[in-house]
Amino acid sequence: MKKQLLLLAIGGMSLTNANAQNDPSATVGDTGTVTFTYMGGSVTYTTVRAADGMVWLQQNLGASQVATSASDPLAYGHYFQWGRWDDGHQPGTSTTVAANTISPNDPSGIPVGNPNFLTGNNPADWWSGGGSNDTWADAAPSSTNGTDPCAAIGPGWHMVTQSEFANAVTLEGITDVPSAFASNLALTAAGQREPINGTMQNVGSYGQYWTSTPSSLYAKAVSIQPSAINANDDSYRSYGGTVRCLTTCTGVFAPTSIMGDDTVCAGDMITYSVPAVDNADSYSWILPSGWTVVGPSNENTIVLVAGISGTLTAKAVNSCDSSAAVTFDVVVSLLPTPTIIQSGSTLSTGTYVTYQWLVNGTVISGATNNAYTFTNGGDYQVIVTDANGCSDTSSIFNVPVGVENIPGAEKIQMYPNPAVNALNINSPFAVNIAIYSIDGRMVMEQQNATQVDISTLPSGSYHIRLSDTEGRVVRIEKLSVLKH
Secondary structure (H helix, E strand, O other): EEEEOOOOOOEEEEEEOOOOOEEEOOOOOOOEEEEEEOEEEEEEEEEEEEOOOOEEEEOOOOOOOOOOOOOHHHOOOOOEEOOOOOOOOOOOOOOEOOOHHHOOOOOHHHHOOOOOOOEEEOOOOOOOOOOOOOEEEEEOOOOOOOEOHHHHHHHEEEEOOOOHHHHHHHHOOOOOHHHHHHHOOOOOOEEEEEEOOOOOEEOOOOEEEEEEEEEOOOEEEEEOOOEEEEEEEEEEEOOOOOOOOEOOOOOOOOOOOOEEOEEOOOOOOEEEEEEOOOOOOOEEEOOOOOOOEEEOOOOOOOEEOOOOOOEEEEEEOOOEEOOOOEEEEEEEOOOOOOOOOEEEEEEEEEOOEEEEEEEEOEEOOOOOOEEEEEEOOOEEEEEEEEOOOOOOOOOOOOEEOOOOOOOOOHHHHHEEOOOEEEEEEEEEOOEEEEEEOOOOEEEEEEEEOOOEEEOOOEEEEEEEEEEEEOOEEEEEEEEEOOOO
């Protein structure tokens, strides 16, 4: 039965670094979430698809919620000095120490976990020897690089560059504090932390957002004013400014469904598929036990050979990430195991839904019942189909060819019958013997037989076929084997 299972969650995905990200759709203004570690704990932030097509945090780094107004204190977040990372200095209430106590006075001189906001008489304070080639990027701190706090969110996440921020400002129609809050980014007037004594300035009236772009010993910031905006502002690196993050590495959405048969037979070759997912480079399939792949294994359509019942799983994958999984339960029915028994000239098998008899590998026309009466010897089989729609073919059941009237054949003696361990053959000419089980399987043969060791045969009924050295069947008898 063909069936598809729909995935109800929208756009779920799991990041390779154990963070969790649910990207917004491609629709501008749609939101999602991302979970990551910040200040030693797990946080979940809202993300948004901005007018530039990128996925941004809709919260300032350190904010406890998306802004409900431009002056929402819960949305102000933290105040980073340019080039510094999540080391504890960024809360607006962190302790202060003089920048000249750090040697050298650049990111390479900050001890790991330094929680202090660095103060001094600008510009001769934090990173006073900065230059236009400095960076704030995903790398170890050095004399020319400060570690990007946004990189901890996940693949592709980074501090916004001046050009990226300016582009978003234009496309979002941001011209002042009110329009900044009304935009998809929900920017706030969080103010800034000044570097002389660490006090807060312009909280609730101005927004001062860092970019990762240097400008000589300064750095570029986006200054949002009550009635104006400067998306190319220069600011001393020692100021504490708010931070927004974005990612150019958009996660891949989960497939919506797996399509294919949900009830199959063991050994069936079945095709399963998921709808193609935008931004997916390939697809990852996890198979139930005993299943095997025929052909390509990383495409959205896959050909499988069924093993046992279980759950089929598919994910979309791109260079950044893999999506959440969509699953599909498949019930696998075991194949029927028909056997053939003989009664006189009639062959029969168990009870199934359909039957087709064959002789010597050829279909016997009209032989579609559970019993077939033969008129000639040969290798017989039956193909059956059970109530689950599963089919299989029996083992070969050999019916000996007709007995020929050979002079002297009437003098052949076989004894004892029933027999226990040995069967004696008295014949006026050399004979070969073949013993068959009741289901048609040959269990023993012997050339030029005079005495046959049957000690290994279990108790039961057998057929004995004797033939001369030219292969002509001269006698067929029943044999009973009794074990004490």
